Amino acid sequence: MRIIHDIPGGVFPPEQKSLSNQQEIQSLPIFSEYIIPLKQHIGVAATVCVEIGDKVLKGQVIGVSTGFMSTSVHAPTSGTIKEIDYHPVSHPSGLKDIAVILEADGLDTQITTKRRTDWQSLGKRELLDIIRSAGIAGLGGASFPTAVKLDGQRPINTLIINGTECEPYITADDMLMREKADEIRTGVEILAHLLGNPATVVIGIEDNKPEALSLMRIACAGTKIEVASFPTKYPSGGEKQLIQILTGQEVPSGDIPAALGIVMQNVGTARAIKQAVIDDLPLIERVTTVTGEGIEQRGNFFTRIGTKVEDLLAHLNFRSDDDKVIMGGPMMGFELPSLNVPVVKATNCLLIPGYDALNASSECIRCGLCAEACPAQLLPQQLYWYSKADDHDKLDAYHLSDCIECGACAYVCPSKLPLVQHYRAAKASIKHAAEDQLRSDRARARFEFRKQRMDAAEAEKEAKRLARKAAAEKAKLAKQQQSATPSVASFKPVNANADSPDPLAAARAKLKQTKASEADQQSERLHKQLKSIAQRIEFIDQQIAETIAEHGEDASLIPQLQSKRAASVLKQTQLQTKLADVSGLPQTANAAEALPTTKQVNTDGNNAAQGQSNIERAENALNALTAARSSRSPQERQREALQRIEDNIARSQQQLNESDDELLREKLHRRIEQLTAKQQETLASDAFSPAVQSVHNDKALEAIERAKQTAAAQASLTPAEKRQQQHASLQARLDKAKARLSKAEAENNEHLEAFRNAVTKIEVKLAEWTRDHDEN
Ligand code: SF4
Ligand code: SF4
CATH class of the missing domain: 3.40.50.11540 (NADH-ubiquinone oxidoreductase 51kDa subunit)
Incomplete structure (x- = not known):
């Protein structure tokens, strides 16, 4: 039981x-x-x-x-x-x-x-x-x-x-x-x-x-x-x-x-x-x-x-x-x-009760009968007040959720208060507030999630941008380092339109664009190199002209300058050929214009220039020079070297004689001593017989002796004498230059401009010297 x-x-x-x-x-x-x-x-x-x-x-x-x-x-x-x-x-x-x-x-x-x-x-x-x-x-x-x-x-x-x-x-x-x-x-x-x-x-x-x-x-x-x-x-x-x-x-x-x-x-x-x-x-x-x-x-x-x-x-x-x-x-x-x-x-x-069973309410008289009737042992009176005040915290504290809505409290209430209706309304209010809170929490969570997602996407985007930038810089560097054109296989259509119906066509277009860009860059580089080589040729021409203007056409420096010029002209021609290939244009006449026009080492090449291409002419010039060099015996080359050294000694000696700058004179002294030592080394080779060595040694000793004497003479001169000597030296150089210019004009020499420059330079130098010494 x-x-x-x-x-x-x-x-x-x-x-x-x-x-x-x-x-x-x-x-x-x-x-x-x-x-x-x-x-x-x-x-x-x-x-x-x-x-x-x-x-x-x-x-x-x-x-x-x-x-x-x-x-x-x-x-x-x-x-x-x-x-x-x-x-x-x-x-x-x-x-x-x-x-x-x-x-x-x-x-x-x-x-x-x-x-x-x-x-x-x-x-x-x-x-x-x-x-x-x-x-x-x-x-x-x-x-x-x-x-x-x-x-x-x-x-x-x-x-x-x-x-x-x-x-x-x-x-x-x-x-x-x-x-x-x-x-x-x-x-x-x-x-x-x-x-x-x-x-x-x-x-x-x-x-x-x-x-x-x-x-x-x-x-x-x-x-x-x-x-x-x-x-x-x-x-x-x-x-x-x-x-x-x-x-x-x-x-x-x-x-x-x-x-x-x-x-x-x-x-x-x-x-x-x-x-x-x-x-x-x-x-x-x-x-x-x-x-x-x-x-x-x-x-x-x-x-x-x-x-x-x-x-x-x-x-x-x-x-x-x-x-x-x-x-x-x-x-x-x-x-x-x-x-x-x-x-x-x-x-x-x-x-259908047939009477007003649920109405006729008045005010709570705090009798406490509702609490006695409540089977859940709640305090219905308090719940009633807090329900009317919509005080959710207090309703929770008084355990409204334990109310089973039985209505016992309302049944005993002498004031016939609609207690259960109040409790139901309060429960609904709490439920709605909880739902609002839940919606708010979810909205906040969604917002925070979305923000995190956007931040992550932004970070990823930035990372990709940096990666693209690094890749572009790397590719640019690689292109600069590699002269070879990239293959189709290595080309990545990063910016290809994803909607393109023909990715291969897009890749080809991109490759073409890349090639065009590279051709432009290469063309620009070639133009710069051509400009540089043209300036170099012009500078060599100037050196040749000035050397001839000052020292005559037989100066020992001329063959070296001509050799340098021929090599530069060949380089120029090669560059022009490459530029023509890159640009898809015919070769210019620059090479012909830049070809040697001074006294040619290889006259055959010069004579044949009219019928040859620029490249052939330049190559012939250089080859002829190389052949001429290679055709000489070691002894001949040693003698040429000795001649260049002695020429330098003579030039230095002349400058020493003309200069009153103590620092420059000191430098020239050391240079003459170095050249003399080099002259002795050259003479020690098998190219020279003892007799020749003896003669050249004597010449060297003479040169040194002359330098010493000159130095001693210079040291003994008074300032006025020195100025007079310097002025005379400059005037002599000027006269000499003018004479060469006159001769060149008479011969209609193609380097007239160089001769004129040589004269102008000496005139300027003389004018400056005169101005400086007149002021003193
Ligand atoms: S309705 Fe709620 S408060 Fe009223 S007696 Fe029932 S359980 Fe208690
Ligand atoms: S039974 Fe009615 S009147 Fe009495 S205390 Fe409760 S709510 Fe108030």
Whole structure:
């Protein structure tokens, strides 16, 4: 024998159950139209899966569950989908929600079903899928998706079936237990099987339902299902209250019964599970009590989900526009703002009390009766004040969430304050605030994620830009270092248009562009080199002309200068040829203009110049010079070298004689000594006989001696004598230069300009010397 426990608080309102439990549950006719909300449960609305105009059968899915906390909805009869739109639903605010409006065809044609007799062989997952697909939600009033409630991970040791139905007036479960006890028992057995056959399975029924108690005990005889009876007291049917009554355990605040290893289901839900699992029938109807002093035809009805309240009441000949209609009982129900709303899975009662049961409130007189009545041991008075102030923190501190909205406080309140309405409004406000906070958090998270993504993208973009820049600089460097044209294979079309229909054509175009750019660069380099070589040739010409102007055409330096010139001209010609190749242009006449025009080493080449190309002419000139050199014997070359050294000694000696700059004179002395030493080395070679060596040694010694004498003479001169000597030397050079210029003019020499420059230079030097020494 089970020990029954008491609960705190509670009230004993007039039961008034006899108003509706005197006759069997009745069926209703098929009405012309049904309104089926897609959300009749806690959680996410089902997703509509039919379209306007679709023909549907009774039991056909019209909205499928779209998430874990969701369940499906079905057509209550056969007909045509008339509308899918927002429609007023069963809610105290009269709010609209998305609903499918079904126009019944009156045939009530049902979908094909397949009865299951082997449900014991089905596993938990298969049973949960059937329950979810059948659209079963708690029929006790909370409409929590049943499959979700049964899909917990915590071990269950106690299954409690709630047959309490403690609220006054309501007799739907009472009548169901009387008429469908076997089905309820089978449903309980399926539940126990699904939950792994918990140790305790008990059906709790208040002692004000003796017929239901008796019939359920008969139905469950021989099974492990226990049927327990306990004293009537409101709200014994609350989940936490019934657990306490039957087990003595209290569900912790903020937690669920599974924390104690307990699962609770309503008797109507148990029967719906039986119909779904064995009869293959979805939840399309429920038992609804229609009662109250304001309606004559009372009773319980198998009411299809979606039945409009006005249709049902009209069927019962209720046509008053003044009477209030309450959905639910007098303790927990709410007044419907309109009768054009549907019966849903949670609609256990439609109450027409016939008097103003929920109004006539005044002020709180702080009597404390509400706290005594509260089964959850809350302080309803404080909750009332803080609900009015919308103080969420205080409501949380006073555990508003533990309020089961039983209405016991409101029932005992002498001021008839609508306490439960205040609590519901406060809960809704808290829920909305939490949702707003969640939306805000999500928006902030999205913003931060987006910002992070953009920052990362920006960083990646910058990294790519830097990589491109580095690659471009590397490529540029490589191009500068390599004269070879890059191959097609090495070309990467970095900037090729991704939309180009012909990537190869784009690559070719890019290659062409690259080649053109390289050709421009190469052309520019060649022009610079040509300009430089032209200046070099001009400078050599100038040296040749000045040498001839000052020392005559037989000066030993001339062959060297001519050799340098020939090499430069050849280089110039080669550059011009390369430039012509790069530019795709014919060769210019620059090479011809730059060819040697002074006394040629190779006269044959000069004579043949008219018929030869510029290259050939230059090459011939250089080859001839090289051949002339190579054709000389070592002795001849040594003699030429000796001659150049001695010429230099003579030149240095002359400069020494003419200069009065002590620093320059010191330099010239050292130069003469170095040249003399070099002269001795040259003479020591086999190219010179001892006699010749002797002669040249004598000449060298003479030169040195002359230099010494000159130096001594210079040192002995007075400043005036030195100035006179210097002036005479410059004047002699000028006269000599002028004489050579005259001769060149007479011969129409092609280097007249060089001769003129030589004269000008000496004139300038003489003028400067005169100016400086006149000032002194
Ligand atoms: S409605 Fe809430 S506060 Fe009032 S008695 Fe019930 S549980 Fe307590
Ligand atoms: S029962 Fe009503 S009047 Fe009395 S304290 Fe509670 S709310 Fe106030």
